[in-house]
Amino acid sequence: MILGTIFGRIKASRKGLFERNGCTGTEIYTHVLCSARASDARGFLVERPETELDPVSACSLCRWSDRCAEQWEAEDSLALVAGISRSQRQKLEAAGVTTMAGLAAQHDRVPRMTMETLRRLVSQARLQSARRAGGPPSFELRDAEPGKGFGMLPPPDECDVFYDIEGDPYFPDGLEYLHGVWYCEDKDWKFRAFWAHTREEEGRATANLLAFLVERMQRYPNAHIFHYANYEIAALRRLTAQHRTGEAAMDQLQRERRFVDLFRVVSGAMVASEKGYSIKDLEAFYMDKRATDVATAGASAVFYEEWRNTHVKQHPIFNAE
Template sequence: MEPAITASLLYNLVQCPKRVELDLFGDPAERDEVSPFVSMLWDRGTLYENEVLASGRFTVLDLSGVTDADENERLTLDAMRRGEPLIYAGRIRAAELVGIPDLLRFENGAYAPIDIKSGRGEEGGEDDHDGKPKLHYAVQLALYVDVLERIGFSAGRYGVILDVRGREVRYDLTAARGPKTPLNLWEEYQGSLAMAQAVVSKHVSPKGALASSCKLCHWYSRCVAVLRADDDLTLIPVLGRAIRDAMYDTIDSVSALAAIDPEAFIQKGKTVFKGVGAERLKTFHARARLLTDPYAKPYLKAPIALPVSEVEFFFDIEVDPLRDFTYLHGIVERRGGDNATERFVAFFTENESPDAERAAFSDSIAYLNSVPSATIWYYSKYERTIYRKLQARYPDVCSADEIEQLFDPTRTIDLYNDVVTRATEWPTNDQSIKTLAKYLGFAWRDTNPSGAASIEWFDRWVRDRDPAVKARILDYNEDDCRATRVLLDGIRELAI
């Protein structure tokens, strides 16, 4: 009997089809331990769901205590037949599809699914508007709707995410998503379902692909070993699953790509590979050559003018995305290019209140503006994005124009987007600050340095107020700031 297709299976499939296959059929001995961050996400999700139910906001028929699957399914069907207003932890099934939506709400003579999530209901956008549906949420809701349709209880092709802010975010599964996204969410679901059916039936064995999210997966060590053994194209920075698959029938490995003449695959300014432009192909070829040369060194693709100032600020922030809360602004200050002058300044929220977040933001803004001639260095657009969001949230701290002035590119430089990706190449599998600074010899003090780990530490700090945990958060952020300085100095020394 084939495994059932569940909402959680589709959630994982959207992230990585290979994970679904390994979860179903992989060797458990090859699994890594679940990371503390992932465990925290599970715990926080359960805690938030319990808080919502205990709040008195909803009066529900609670089926969570019915652990026998068949009995729960029978009771859920009975409840829907009699029009129960709100059902919690019911089980619905149609053929190989099994769903356990958090809530089923009686609407328009039928039922709509609601999932309770401890994160935001949408991605992108500013706080409570302009966000877009999350595909991994959408496919879960769509599976519930599909089952409800098949058994005759669907109120329509929509569902609701009850998010961490208590907002009900409606997911219209058939709505158009814009010219750049031709498939609506229902069509995306149908594609995901077809892939899930192929994986579950073993008709398809998906290829793994290296991505930034892989490090949180319990199959990471196993997959990386296989990808390295296969010399997989996704070992090349920014060459993801879709591009690998488009090239695979012609060029199936890093070594094969390194050996080609890119011009042979370019016709009238376009390549023969869907989604890969001529310049991108040349970039991937150059990176493949770096990865296959044991003596390769990083280099500048073109001359670049990097500003020099008496005072430099190396800047990094830490954000808990589930709480949507910025808990640390860290700055390493250096004077005269002398590392001996470095000092770390941290603006940390001693609690998770809006007042604490506002105060830390205000203090950080004041410090960054305290030396108008200083150059500010940071890594990726994230800091600017978060500061725009914080300004909108706390407009009394500063104006939107002041944020734009702070991030004026003549003074404040995104080392990743403005320098690393535009002007350099590295013999590495990615261009993260961790990878490049480690390549240059920098070492983090923590044994598990990552933004995800910092979020888990902050969660512990919120619960326990352990000074050692706070120190760990600060040390990690300081090392991130110093790593940015190490990378800047390293880039200054690169040859063309």
Template sequence: MHYPLLDGVPGPPTITAGDLRAGRRCEFDLLVEADVRLGRREAVPSTPDAVRDRFGAAGRKWEAQVTERLTHEHDDGVRDARGLDSEATLRLLTDPSVRLVHQAAVRADRFTGRADHLVRDDDGRWIVAETKLARSAHAHALTQVAAYAEALLEAEVDVAPFVRLHLGDGSVVDTALEDVAQDLAIVRSRVLEVLETHLREGVPVAWGDPRWRACLRCDACRAELAASGDVGLVAGVSSYRRRLLLQAGVPTASALAQRTDPVEGVEPEDLAVMSAQARLQLVEPTPQAPLAFEVHTPAVLPEPSPGDVFFDFEGDPMWRDDFDDDPGLEYLFGCLTTDEGERFTPFWAHDRAAERRALVDFVDWVAQRRRRWPGMHVYHYARYEQSALTRLASRHDVYRDEVAALIADEVLVDLYAVVRSSVRVGSPSYSIKRLEPLYMGADLRDPDGVTGGGESIVEYQRYREAVTRGDAAGAAERLTDLREYNEYDCLSTLRLRDWLLDHAA
């Protein structure tokens, strides 16, 4: 955003595609950034995030690849408008020899930006296109490219009646501009309204102001949540529910824990659940009880079988090779069994062909165990494993029916669903790593090792880099770390299953 100075006073803001995205995601963060630009406060320190950095690098690499491909397709009719302002870019578009413009500056009333690609079609119209690493056309991406198209229309450029996205899976998606126009108008109007209202008030944005949506996840929100003991720290309190609670005078987790009066817009049973969750989260941990919990409904679990499997995937969502436009690789199918003592069985896959073999081997291995132990189950935590197996069967066109049968026959058991339906714990997150103080005891994971899914993505990238430079020892060390991390997740799933049997029966 940019606030032009009018007689030394900030005037109406000019917004960007980034502001549209921020306004859709988190209005509080948008206003914090506005305050920084207006000199009203210091910037919020950014939390280091290696995964976010890697996604950013992958996105820039993908944009460069699309740019190179489009340039090759259009030969000498290509211009790079990087460094040109919007007026110079408009003059470029009037040149009939120009067929493709990269990084085109666009400007309209209260909006400015730079479109990735403008492509002239056979009818002389300009197709506005953006490159996105995502595999589907997200709402913000469509809003962004539509904003560029409308800015060019305002400048009387002959624009195609649709906008285009080059997605990370290699697909090209065209969407009618009229199908996006209403969403763009709503988002743009709201962002301008929020910024103009805030500018008129002349003071920094206040945390907890119910007028502004807060995502509860960005750096700005997390800093305020922690500092204030905010009600948004309570598991199950969404951004929408938080606004209702704020309007009812319930700003903190402590206030929610004590709340007995109704809250408009919140069902009484939902309020009771959130209040109980808040009370648990306020319990101070002790060595004897590191995490408070309560069983509210008996857990429904299958009878244990000697053939049971405790399963966890490791995947790299940004993996791709030169022969496959479909990104992402499930590089480790980790399985822990107990019929011969605790035994870890990994199915590794470092390329697409190996991924297919790993899927086939895993499904065959499970089928063999089912023949020996018909009552066995495959336990996992959250829905990712089921979704990934279904996606892999479709990707490789193999064992579709067998995977579907594992799901239909309820061989796969999601312990996350069991936890949420039976137990409340004193944690703002129900990730399996936050539950481990309940049941891992002295075996809690090493904080210096690979401890999260995001870290495993980065660690696998380091493995691939070591392979590329011929560092066999470094590559082996990375794989050992990843194996140990995955094996621990499988062990955690086993211990959680046993804990649920003991405590939530």
């Protein structure tokens, strides 16, 4: 936010810049842009516009995320409420509700917010507050609605597939370096990895994964592919278009409604006491805390990038759950 305030207003163009005094247009452009940025930065330091710590999708990769988290904890900030949006925080703050504890005790209506949304947020804040105070993991079931929550689950099949993907945002233009599937074959659970360490391998891994999924769905017509949140589907759509491979297979799987998003199932079925609804947050309900170093998607990306630089075979990225 701060960098955007400093630099966001500077939009220069190379058009109209010509060689003068032996300088190329690019050099003139660079000089003007740097001078303008320095001037704008000095103005920012003098004016000191008010800023606030606002959670964004890149927080897990930010070197200052711990600093923000400490301040949110100290302030009992609404930013800590799982699943709350920025607009919802703004509506609550405008109504005088500025902390998680205040939200947990809220009974009055909030202007421009539906009662259903307010009830969900109040329940979320109450459960999280109890958990932060040292209580055990807890949850409350939401009212059942057709096509939502548990109503989205198909009948279980022993040939179902569980799918996850890992990406490296530090690779130039990003790299989906691992597709992992967990499935049962001959009453034995197996894990299969589709690795990619280059752009070309990324395309081959995508094609091989989709070939595996299509073949398995043809063999087991009642099976489905379970994933958590929309990233996997969005990534596969992008990869098939980018590499021009597996597009027909992806279309077929989607037409047959083979993909089941467990995030939508969970978030639509219950309110949980944890700080978020990622699959790693919800592990508190069914397994002990991970003992490995690779505990989050952000950590996974960091470890993978380290491996790309070292190629150490015993790196934690290859030994994590």
